[in-house]
Amino acid sequence: MNKHEVLAYMEKGEELCRGVDGVDRKIYDEYGVKLGLRDINGHGVLTGVTNISKIVSSKMVDGKEVHVDGELWYRGYNVIDLVEDFGFKRFGFEEVAYLLLFGELPDADELMEFKKVLGKLNRLPTNFTRDVIMKAPTKDIMNVMTKSVLTLASYDDFDVSDLSIPNVLRQCMALISEFPMLATYGYCAYNHYERDESMYIHRPDKNLSTAENFLRMLRPDKQYTELEAQVLDAALVLHMEHGGGNNSTFTTRVVSSAGSDTYSVIAAALSSLKGPKHGGANIKVMQMMEDIRAHVPDYNDTDALRDYLAKIVDKKAFDKAGLIYGMGHAIYAVSDPRARVFKQFVERLAVEKGMEKEYELYSNIEKIAPEVIAEKRRIYKGVSANVDFYSGFVYSMLGIPMELYTPLFAVARIVGWSAHRIEELINVDKIIRPAYMSIMKEREFIPLDKRD
Numbered sequence: 001m002n003k004h005e006v007l008a009y010m011e012k013g014e015e016l017c018r019g020v021d022g023v024d025r026k027i028y029d030e031y032g033v034k035l036g037l038r039d040i041n042g043h044g045v046l047t048g049v050t051n052i053s054k055i056v057s058s059k060m061v062d063g064k065e066v067h068v069d070g071e072l073w074y075r076g077y078n079v080i081d082l083v084e085d086f087g088f089k090r091f092g093f094e095e096v097a098y099l100l101l102f103g104e105l106p107d108a109d110e111l112m113e114f115k116k117v118l119g120k121l122n123r124l125p126t127n128f129t130r131d132v133i134m135k136a137p138t139k140d141i142m143n144v145m146t147k148s149v150l151t152l153a154s155y156d157d158f159d160v161s162d163l164s165i166p167n168v169l170r171q172c173m174a175l176i177s178e179f180p181m182l183a184t185y186g187y188c189a190y191n192h193y194e195r196d197e198s199m200y201i202h203r204p205d206k207n208l209s210t211a212e213n214f215l216r217m218l219r220p221d222k223q224y225t226e227l228e229a230q231v232l233d234a235a236l237v238l239h240m241e242h243g244g245g246n247n248s249t250f251t252t253r254v255v256s257s258a259g260s261d262t263y264s265v266i267a268a269a270l271s272s273l274k275g276p277k278h279g280g281a282n283i284k285v286m287q288m289m290e291d292i293r294a295h296v297p298d299y300n301d302t303d304a305l306r307d308y309l310a311k312i313v314d315k316k317a318f319d320k321a322g323l324i325y326g327m328g329h330a331i332y333a334v335s336d337p338r339a340r341v342f343k344q345f346v347e348r349l350a351v352e353k354g355m356e357k358e359y360e361l362y363s364n365i366e367k368i369a370p371e372v373i374a375e376k377r378r379i380y381k382g383v384s385a386n387v388d389f390y391s392g393f394v395y396s397m398l399g400i401p402m403e404l405y406t407p408l409f410a411v412a413r414i415v416g417w418s419a420h421r422i423e424e425l426i427n428v429d430k431i432i433r434p435a436y437m438s439i440m441k442e443r444e445f446i447p448l449d450k451r452d
Helices: 003-021 023-030 081-088 091-101 106-122 128-133 141-156 165-193 210-218 225-237 247-257 262-273 281-295 302-313 339-354 358-374 388-399 400-426
Strands: 053-061 064-072
Touching: 003 302, 023 400, 064 081, 064 091, 064 339, 081 091, 081 225, 081 339, 091 106, 091 165, 091 210, 091 225, 091 400, 106 165, 106 262, 128 141, 128 165, 128 400, 141 262, 165 210, 165 262, 165 400, 210 225, 210 400, 225 339, 225 388, 225 400, 247 262, 262 400, 281 302, 281 358, 281 388, 302 339, 339 358, 339 388, 358 388, 388 400
Parallel strands: none
Antiparallel strands: 053 064
């Protein structure tokens, strides 16, 4: 068979699949099955408990649920308090990583020891970059990272499948320290082999923070400003963890419950995160913003901006999906706390980069979009800017290529995944095995020679 015949076979197969696999949506309602494990109000099906983080989007007042400004808590601490404590003064990624892994904020000595261990682990095996990352380079850096994580299992000097907490913690901390290298080296290989640009591989400096090292390894001249690193650091902390119910974290817990090794678990989490419905949202924001700039050249013309946003919602502009990307969240109704606290970092970086007008465009859309959506759509909760609305703008100001947006998310979220993996192993000794109601009809078997 040639490739066209194979494709024709697959198209026929699609018809068969749709015929046998298509399920009437009424059946879900009949049996009370919640699509996406969420009800019509956005409430998730309870599948576990956690002491790692908490998300608040509503509170009960006089027996009624009232939507409130969103809250995100790490180990009992409001994330806004954490970020405002270290923001523009010191780097917080390692400090908050310690908090999520060990449950307490470190003192100066504990933080120094933690950083020292991360620095010790911050090296890839000999020739790993050449033999693994540079082989079969691709624009899909998330696939490079997934491949690399699975391959790292072969280089582990200890028992890969040992599920003791010290061994799992060692593996997790090693991956936390290695992820920035996997991401940046993967991009550098793609940039060289696929885009014919210069090749450079910078080793990380164990004395620098994760944010500083990421910029140092990515840039040809290794140079960055203090503010650039501080803004990236804040972004990493705000993407580090977001409850146990998000798709990639739930994947982490599901695969951990099966008794799989750390490398397999994190590879599964990466595969979940790379989906455009999860980790790629800020890319869609950037594409949408480029389209808006092309059609509304005067950023201060709020009437023109409102009209074009209405066209987007009406599926007459941009990708015709009817979505204003970066607006709204599955959980938050009134506001996303990450976006609220991150905005001050975005504004200061915009000033340093001379991009105040761009920032003003984002601010105008943040104000106008919820009004347009409310006018055009019947919504059961409020709509506000989420953290992805601003993160892509920040990454573009930092000169980070779009291919690294989702990998950068992974560089942060590996900490949350690690914490949830450890919590799952400590507390639960049962495999996660959800129920699916079968609607299959039994049929009488027909021998091959009697089938038409």
